[in-house]
Amino acid sequence: MAYDADRLATSREDAPDPYRVLVTADYFEPGYLAGGPIRSVSSLMDAASPAIEGTLVTRDHDLGAPESFPGLSGRWVQRGRHRVFYLGARRLRHWRRLYRELRATRFDLLYVNSLWSLFSIVPILAAKMGALRVERVLIAPRGECGVGALSINSTRKRIFLVGWRWMLNGQRVYWHATTALEAADIRRVVPSARIPVVVGAGGPEPVDLPPARSSGPARLVFLGRISPMKNLDLVLTALSEVKGPVEFDIFGPTEDQAYWRTCLSLLESLPGNIRATYRGAVQPDQVCDVFAGYDTFVLPTRGENFGHVIAESLAVGCPVICSDRTPWTPVLRSGGGMVLPDLTAEALRDCIEEVVAASPEQRHAARMAASAAYRDWRQQVGRLSVLDRAREALTRPRAYAGR
Incomplete structure (x- = not known):
């Protein structure tokens, strides 16, 4: 505009x-x-x-x-x-x-x-x-x-x-x-x-999906304000218990500096199989492009009244692991990703390990299901x-x- x-x-x-x-x-x-x-x-x-x-x-x-x-x-x-x-x-x-x-x-x-x-x-x-x-x-x-x-x-x-x-x-x-x-x-x-x-x-217009990757570790992403509400520390705690290889990128402004210091401490203690990187904030017109490069968006939020960032992830077929405290639970359960009824590190770890253990073909199938679930939702809005x-x-x- x-x-x-x-x-x-x-x-x-x-x-x-x-x-x-x-x-x-x-x-x-x-x-x-x-x-x-x-x-x-x-x-x-x-x-x-x-x-x-x-x-x-x-x-x-x-x-x-x-x-x-x-x-x-x-x-x-x-x-x-x-x-x-x-x-x-x-x-x-x-x-x-x-x-x-x-x-x-x-x-x-x-x-x-x-x-x-x-x-x-x-x-x-x-x-x-x-x-x-x-x-x-x-x-x-x-x-x-x-x-x-x-x-x-x-x-x-x-x-x-x-x-x-x-x-x-x-x-x-x-x-x-x-x-x-x-x-x-x-x-x-x-x-x-x-x-x-x-x-x-x-939500944004859905887009065509990129081709499936032939190999490589699971690529996970967190994108949002870095504050206690978004629960990044829970993601990092869960990742510390994951056994398989993971590439995990963090995007977003460090809104709460004391909380960010806690997250940095958790980042530094992650095991060698987890490669985690903070990428900084993202311009709004780049958010969908960012999601297009990942297998799963992880957002164990304490609550969202809507959750634009979830729509942006699903619009490019990036499945979402999310709490049940958003309006997106029915969409995720219909194929958009996974829902966390319990905000515990153990429950989140189990969801992440499903993505880590999946083959490239299974991850691409999950992307297709997420895209289809989003398109169905958007037709009803x-x-x-x-x-x-x-x-x-x-x-x-x-x-x-x-x-």
């Missing part, structure tokens, strides 16, 4: 009475280090119909990056039919400019992409106090209500929820879940939550944007009030 800084749309002929949505997200394009959430927000805005007029507010830098995006900080950017403001959160003049612009508009919907982020808390409070003119609020927790996510920094999150939960119970507050499982997670945290939108994202679904659900003659 091309960026044209400060060029505002001059014609709204295609949407004479638009549904105005204010979207907030911690990180957005041209950033990529935050992974799936960036692709989720990008997809929902790209897929929105002409009836939707979107305004996005995001940070002026990528995850963990010390520098702002060149030429974007503190500026409005036109992105297709929508506008994006890149906010330097520590710059008061950015806040003033943003507030003047937002205050002048009445929004039909405020759509926030986190439960804990400053970019969710501030706009929700502003809407509650009338500083922003917002009709309704839609919260997408992006998996943050899952058991695995809540177990990280759990004490701090419980304390925060004591004071924050009352803000999330208003008559105009709704929730977006990507699956029925996530809807149950949300209601466990906020029992009165109203969830009119239960829909996940789409609806194409209507989350924002359009929210508009339909929340603007009926009787506004959504059930659960």
Whole structure:
């Protein structure tokens, strides 16, 4: 998507009475280090119909990056039919400019992409106090209500929820879940939550598979943010018990430095039959190409509300070994890979050893099965944007009030 800084749309002929949505997200394009959430927000805005007029507010830098995006900080950017403001959160003049612009508009919907982020808390409070003119609020927790996510920094999150939960119970507050499982997670945290939108994202186009390799050790890959949520340390612990030869490559930003040091220690203690290498972060347009070179993607995640990276792996026929805490369990069980009901090193080791023991022909057959399972799933995915679904659900003659 091309960026044209400060060029505002001059014609709204295609949407004479638009549904105005204010979207907030911690990180957005041209950033990529935050992974799936960036692709989720990008997809929902790209897929929105002409009836939707979107305004996005995001940070002026990528995850963990010390520098702002060149030429974007503190500026409005036109992105297709929508506008994006890149906010330097520590710059008061950015806040003033943003507030003047937002205050002048009445929004039909405020759509926030986190439960804990400053970019969710501030706009929700502003809407509650009338500083922003917002009709309704839609919260997408992006998996943050899952058991695995809540177990990280759990004490701090419980304390925060004591004071924050009352803000999330208003008559105009709704929730977006990507699956029925996530809807149950949300209601466990906020029992009165109203969830009119239960829909996940789409995935990339499937591609033709590369030819089968004739020989060589199993090639495994981990690709994702290096944080406790993604469970890389469990992969390394499981690999330490694998007897056969393995080539294992790690891709992703080192989000949590203390956790990365733990992983480095495990890397250094791997036996000689395991050749493990850290390859750094990957640009979004290179992710599918990376997966195409491996036999299996290993992701024993503690929880994903969608899991774009799983879709990208399956799209190129790279089977996935994954926990049962994602929406992809049915696809994996139908041929997309293997599901780990127990997040233990022993269970993961057993799955990896199946890949290691397989012949080149068996590994290629597994790739073909993963590709077929993904194609079947993709045919069933609806194409209507989350924002359009929210508009339909929340603007009926009787506004959504059930659960």
